[in-house]
Amino acid sequence: MKLSQASWWLAACMGTLINASGILEVDLVFPRNESYAPIDSFPVVFAFQNAELARYLNPRLTYDLWSWDNSNNTFPSWEELRWVNWTDYDTYFAHSYFSKFNKEGRWRVRWTLSWDSCDQDILESGHSLRDGIIHNSTTWSTDFTIKNSAPKVDLIAATSNKTCPGEYGVAINVTDKTMKIPFGVSWSGGKYTNDTCAVLAFSPTPTPNPCRVHINKTTVESMEASLHARLCNSLNPPDDCPEEGKNAAQQLAVTGIFLFLSTVGAIGFLFKL
Ligand SMILES: *[C@@H]1O[C@H](CO)[C@@H](O)[C@H](O)[C@H]1NC(C)=O
Ligand SMILES: *[C@@H]1O[C@H](CO)[C@@H](O)[C@H](O)[C@H]1NC(C)=O
Ligand SMILES: *[C@@H]1O[C@H](CO)[C@@H](O)[C@H](O)[C@H]1NC(C)=O
Ligand SMILES: *[C@@H]1O[C@H](CO)[C@@H](O)[C@H](O)[C@H]1NC(C)=O
Ligand SMILES: *[C@@H]1O[C@H](CO)[C@@H](O)[C@H](O)[C@H]1NC(C)=O
Ligand SMILES: *[C@@H]1O[C@H](CO)[C@@H](O)[C@H](O)[C@H]1NC(C)=O
Ligand SMILES: *[C@@H]1O[C@H](CO)[C@@H](O)[C@H](O)[C@H]1NC(C)=O
Ligand SMILES: *[C@@H]1O[C@H](CO)[C@@H](O)[C@H](O)[C@H]1NC(C)=O
Numbered sequence: 001m002k003l004s005q006a007s008w009w010l011a012a013c014m015g016t017l018i019n020a021s022g023i024l025e026v027d028l029v030f031p032r033n034e035s036y037a038p039i040d041s042f043p044v045v046f047a048f049q050n051a052e053l054a055r056y057l058n059p060r061l062t063y064d065l066w067s068w069d070n071s072n073n074t075f076p077s078w079e080e081l082r083w084v085n086w087t088d089y090d091t092y093f094a095h096s097y098f099s100k101f102n103k104e105g106r107w108r109v110r111w112t113l114s115w116d117s118c119d120q121d122i123l124e125s126g127h128s129l130r131d132g133i134i135h136n137s138t139t140w141s142t143d144f145t146i147k148n149s150a151p152k153v154d155l156i157a158a159t160s161n162k163t164c165p166g167e168y169g170v171a172i173n174v175t176d177k178t179m180k181i182p183f184g185v186s187w188s189g190g191k192y193t194n195d196t197c198a199v200l201a202f203s204p205t206p207t208p209n210p211c212r213v214h215i216n217k218t219t220v221e222s223m224e225a226s227l228h229a230r231l232c233n234s235l236n237p238p239d240d241c242p243e244e245g246k247n248a249a250q251q252l253a254v255t256g257i258f259l260f261l262s263t264v265g266a267i268g269f270l271f272k273l
Contacts, residue, residue: 022176022201024053026061026113027169027210028160029093033142035150040086042101042146044109044157046079047213051092052176054084054115056198058189063111068143074267075100082192093219094176097227101146110141113170116189118179118197126182133187133197155215155223169208173201 004061019089046061048054059081079094086092101107114137122132151157177199181187189197232241 002090003198022151023171023175023206024174025049025169025171025208027213027266029213031144032064033138035147035148038102038146039153040102041097043095043097045095049090052087055086056178056193056196057115060114066108068106095223105146108143110142112137112139119199120199123265125257131185159215164211170211172207173203175199175201206262
């Protein structure tokens, strides 16, 4: 319908405006509902836009890759977020590579984002009947196909300027207000947030805009470098690894990872499966 399309475009155009307020957005950046050529190391990439707003929300990201062709083939996975320095990034990329996508098949990514926020009323009233933390989560899924005739995986092209439906993203309206969790309240997020939670805004759920995320060459190179370092550290290292002994190679890999971690907001160097 014309009208809804127009309002979708309006929402898309207002992206930068929305960005200016306290909206944390978590997107599945790759894969999308598309077809890709088989590849040895298939990336799964999530982006946290306005990453600093995630700091007090104790976000958790779990997902699985489920095969349409053989439902026994399910690869559960997750991203390690607890040690992320959220304030270091505008957009934080969490990514992993998977080795099971070197032949044709149809797949589904099912991902669940969980987050916690302050229950302001409970915390202010001082009643300890409940823990004062609101737990929330949401689950999305995207299908993709591995096909010999499909284009190669290209993270830069995939995120260049296409339109992309909101189903790839979750937007959370975070206020400036934070609260201290009282002593004695057990909240798993406490030790990663200095016992501080954030208050969420009462507002209609904002419209996500995953198209705002663009992966550039620098980011791709750092992701590939961390993958390479990881592979060189594995039992079957590729031929182009540094010549040094195993310990030296490990040392280098670790240094490399930290180097790239600190220069670009790309992490998720675990080579899974
Ligand atoms: C899935 O696993 C079950 C039990 O291990 C087996 O009987 C079945 O044949 C498997 N299905 C496929 C498609 O491999
Ligand atoms: C976060 O950054 C600070 C300063 O850059 C650093 O001292 C600290 O170790 C970092 N924390 C983690 C968990 O990496
Ligand atoms: C959980 O988040 C959704 C989407 O942001 C929101 O609609 C819902 O009200 C939240 N639930 C709670 C208990 O806060
Ligand atoms: C993927 O896209 C096709 C059309 O291109 C659509 O029919 C299908 O519903 C989409 N699936 C998902 C899970 O988004
Ligand atoms: C997307 O980018 C390509 C090349 O950069 C350009 O030719 C095309 O017009 C752009 N499309 C839109 C919808 O902006
Ligand atoms: C943790 O919070 C306390 C106040 O409750 C503050 O004094 C301290 O500096 C905070 N620590 C960090 C690392 O932010
Ligand atoms: C976020 O919440 C604030 C406070 O309720 C509200 O003023 C603002 O419009 C909301 N932003 C969006 C994009 O919904
Ligand atoms: C590439 O993207 C990263 C992360 O979004 C950003 O920090 C960096 O400035 C970009 N580099 C270039 C050359 O655009």
